[in-house]
Amino acid sequence: MELTNCSNCGAVFAKNVIDVCPSCHREEEKAFQVVYTFLRKQKNRAAVLAEVVEATGIEEKLIIKFLKQNRLRTSQFPQLAYPCESCGEPILEKKLCQKCSAQILTKWDVAKEQVQQPEVDTKKRPNYYRLNDNEKD
Ligand SMILES: [Zn+2]
Ligand SMILES: [Zn+2]
Numbered sequence: 001m002e003l004t005n006c007s008n009c010g011a012v013f014a015k016n017v018i019d020v021c022p023s024c025h026r027e028e029e030k031a032f033q034v035v036y037t038f039l040r041k042q043k044n045r046a047a048v049l050a051e052v053v054e055a056t057g058i059e060e061k062l063i064i065k066f067l068k069q070n071r072l073r074t075s076q077f078p079q080l081a082y083p084c085e086s087c088g089e090p091i092l093e094k095k096l097c098q099k100c101s102a103q104i105l106t107k108w109d110v111a112k113e114q115v116q117q118p119e120v121d122t123k124k125r126p127n128y129y130r131l132n133d134n135e136k137d
Contacts (some may be wrong), residue, residue: 031058032066039077047080067093 001014006021008028013021020028034056038044044055053060064080064082074080074092081090092101096100096104 008125028062028065030070031056031062032099034058035063035066035072039072039080047077049082052080 002027003012004019005012006024007019008024009021011021011023018025035052035058038052040049042076044052048053048065049060052063056063060071063072063080067074067080067082072080077093079122081092084091084100085095086100086103087097090100094101107123
């Protein structure tokens with residue numbers, strides 16, 4: 001059994017698919033219900049993030065977490081933009097805006113090229129490494 005720290009309160013718990021301990025998870029579920037009940041009302045559909053925080057009393061970062069988990073779908077609630085993790089631009093999906101993800105992809109490409117350059121002793125590398133490399137591409 002692997003132990004990990006709750007990303008919310010720091011309590012140690014047995015690692016599983018969720019990243020918070022059982023008691024924080026229960027709180028999050030309650031919070032989700034509050035937010036979701038609020039947003040389901042027709043008149044609240046167009047609420048922006050700040051309005052949802054204000055009306056529900058739920059922490060903004062928790063609502064953003066639900067959005068990133070796709071539990072709250074920005075396709076249903078198109079006003080619920082949240083800040084890009086890199087530049088803070090409002091975004092509706094993933095963690096980064098298109099500009100920042102494009103930049104990161106470029107960085108990855110550069111990093112890949114740098115890794116690929118010292119090709120000198122590829123022959124010494126066991127075959128299974130090479131197979132793994134191929135799979136990633
Ligand atoms: Zn916790
Ligand atoms: Zn960005």
